[in-house]
Amino acid sequence: GQNIDQPTEMTATEGAIVQINCTYQTSGFNGLFWYQQHAGEAPTFLSYNVLDGLEEKGRFSSFLSRSKGYSYLLLKELQMKDSASYLCAVMDSNYQLIWGAGTKLIIKP
Amino acid sequence: DTAVSQTPKYLVTQMGNDKSIKCEQNLGHDTMYWYKQDSKKFLKIMFSYNNKELIINETVPNRFSPKSPDKAHLNLHINSLELGDSAVYFCASSQDHFSGANVLTFGAGSRLTVL
Numbered sequence: 042g043q044n045i046d047q048p049t050e051m052t053a054t055e056g057a058i059v060q061i062n063c064t065y066q067t068s069g070f071n072g073l074f075w076y077q078q079h080a081g082e083a084p085t086f087l088s089y090n091v092l093d094g095l096e097e098k099g100r101f102s103s104f105l106s107r108s109k110g111y112s113y114l115l116l117k118e119l120q121m122k123d124s125a126s127y128l129c130a131v132m133d134s135n136y137q138l139i140w141g142a143g144t145k146l147i148i149k150p
Numbered sequence: 151d152t153a154v155s156q157t158p159k160y161l162v163t164q165m166g167n168d169k170s171i172k173c174e175q176n177l178g179h180d181t182m183y184w185y186k187q188d189s190k191k192f193l194k195i196m197f198s199y200n201n202k203e204l205i206i207n208e209t210v211p212n213r214f215s216p217k218s219p220d221k222a223h224l225n226l227h228i229n230s231l232e233l234g235d236s237a238v239y240f241c242a243s244s245q246d247h248f249s250g251a252n253v254l255t256f257g258a259g260s261r262l263t264v265l
Binding site: 071072074076078082083084085086089091126128132136137138140142143145 | 194248249251253255257258
C-alpha cells in the first residue's frame with residue numbers, strides 16, 4: 042500500500058531551527074509537497090520538490106531524496122506564527138496526492 | 151477577492167437531514183476537489199472533477215453526491231446525515247490534475263456538526 046510517515050508532534054523554541062521529516066512509499070512519484078495548516082484554517086502551499094536536493098524559500102527550505110523516499114522541511118529563525126501543522130503529500134504515478142497525517146509544530150517562547 | 155470560496159462555513163444539523171455545501175473558484179482552474187478532514191486532522195480525498203468530469207471517486211458512502219455545473223463550481227450534497235459525517239469539508243482547486251506541480255488552493259472549510 043501507499044504510505045506517508047511524519048512525526049505527530051514536535052516542539053521547538055522561538056528563534057531556533059527545526060527539521061520535520063517525511064518518509065514515503067508510493068506507487069511511482071511525481072513530486073512531493075509541503076503544506077502549512079494553522080488551527081481552524083485551510084492548508085496553504087509551502088513547497089514542491091520533484092528533483093533531489095534542497096529548495097530554499099526564505100526561512101523555509103525543503104529537501105528531497107527520491108532514492109531514500111525521504112524529505113524534510115527545515116524552518117529557520119522560528120517565529121510564534123510558525124505554530125501550525127505541516128502536511129507532507131506525495132503525488133503518485135496516477136497523479137493522486139497521498140497525504141501524511143501532518144506534524145503539529147509547537148513553538149515556545 | 152476570495153480565490154476558492156465555500157459556503158456555509160458552519161453547519162449544525164440533526165441526524166437524518168440532507169444538506170449541501172457549495173464551492174466556487176475564480177482562479178480559472180480546471181480541477182476541483184472535495185476533501186474531508188476528521189478530528190485527527192487527516193485529509194482524505196473524496197471526489198475530484200476535471201473540467202466538469204468526475205476523475206476521482208474514492209470509497210465514500212453513496213449518500214455523498216458531488217455536482218459540477220461548470221468548471222468553476224463543485225457542490226457537495228449529503229443525504230441522511232450520520233454522526234460520523236461530522237468533520238471539516240474542504241473544497242480545493244488546481245490548474246490541472248494531470249501535472250506534477252499540481253498545487254492545490256483550498257477554501258476556508260465548512261465545519262459540519264451532526265447532532
